[in-house]
Amino acid sequence: SASTSTTNPPSKQFFHLHHMKSGGTSLSQWINCGISRQRSTETRPKIPTAQLSECSQTRYKSCIHDEHNYCRDRIGDAVTMTYCSPLAVTNYFGWNDADAVTMMRHPVKRVWSMFRFQTRRCFNCHTIQQVYEDIDSGNTTDYKDGLCLSQLSNHITRNLLKNVNVMDLDDETLLTDEEKVTDALDSIRNRFTVVGVMEQLEESIDLFSYSFPWLSVELEGNAVKCNFPHSNGSPKNNRCGENHSHWELPDEPDDETWKIIEEHNKLDMQVYEAALEIFELQKRAVLLDENIE
Numbered sequence: 001s002a003s004t005s006t007t008n009p010p011s012k013q014f015f016h017l018h019h020m021k022s023g024g025t026s027l028s029q030w031i032n033c034g035i036s037r038q039r040s041t042e043t044r045p046k047i048p049t050a051q052l053s054e055c056s057q058t059r060y061k062s063c064i065h066d067e068h069n070y071c072r073d074r075i076g077d078a079v080t081m082t083y084c085s086p087l088a089v090t091n092y093f094g095w096n097d098a099d100a101v102t103m104m105r106h107p108v109k110r111v112w113s114m115f116r117f118q119t120r121r122c123f124n125c126h127t128i129q130q131v132y133e134d135i136d137s138g139n140t141t142d143y144k145d146g147l148c149l150s151q152l153s154n155h156i157t158r159n160l161l162k163n164v165n166v167m168d169l170d171d172e173t174l175l176t177d178e179e180k181v182t183d184a185l186d187s188i189r190n191r192f193t194v195v196g197v198m199e200q201l202e203e204s205i206d207l208f209s210y211s212f213p214w215l216s217v218e219l220e221g222n223a224v225k226c227n228f229p230h231s232n233g234s235p236k237n238n239r240c241g242e243n244h245s246h247w248e249l250p251d252e253p254d255d256e257t258w259k260i261i262e263e264h265n266k267l268d269m270q271v272y273e274a275a276l277e278i279f280e281l282q283k284r285a286v287l288l289d290e291n292i293e
Helices: 024-039 057-065 071-077 087-092 107-117 128-137 155-159 177-190 198-211 255-263 266-292
Strands: 014-017 049-053 080-084 099-104 194-197
Touching: 014 024, 014 087, 024 049, 024 080, 024 099, 049 057, 049 071, 057 071, 080 087, 099 198, 099 266, 107 128, 107 255, 107 266, 128 255, 155 177, 155 266, 177 266, 194 198, 194 266, 198 266, 255 266
Parallel strands: 014 080, 014 099, 049 080, 099 194
Antiparallel strands: none
């Protein structure tokens, strides 16, 4: 009816917690396709959406610290959100009860992908071994401020912290490593409706679509198809080679580099193992549900 097309559904229903270089951009685009498809149906209400990302540091900090910032109204009115930020931020803005999804990726592969993606802009064309040496020695003046270096060490664990004040997220002394992992593990096990795993993408897509049918590739009575995209690949020319040519980096790190990255992401490795366990439980639950039906 005409009335339903102008009435917004309740706010704060669904959000995607986006971890950088974990298929999050592709997942967000897929979610947006599903939302746009719903909007295109005349009898459907409007579905306000919003996003908040640490990538835009100035906007992000202003939204967190300035209670009069216009972003507060957008987040408050949104039905769906994408948060590229720690989970604690979603609680800060009152999204505690919303359905939540996230996509995980093996920590070493995620870090390596980030390094390949930002080789010049973030890491000044240094090798990742050199970057880690500089981080360990505190010699970081050569690198861009912001999220660049923090992406390389247990970033996912930080992203899954929820029992911490958002103003204290960057205080490394506030929680022990054990406390961080405990909080992150609880988030993975108890906060998300669906936890996808990038290394098992097709099965993850099936899980998302099963839990949220509006994400299915095709919907009866609607011509729009929502296929899962593949976005944000590494640049064709990172300009880190001779005369600003491309420095060719392999798709995956060699054994030595793998070990160095793993050594700096021990907390994330624990969280990822828990995510794999949850992923298997989700798959079994769907099979059980289908058998009952």
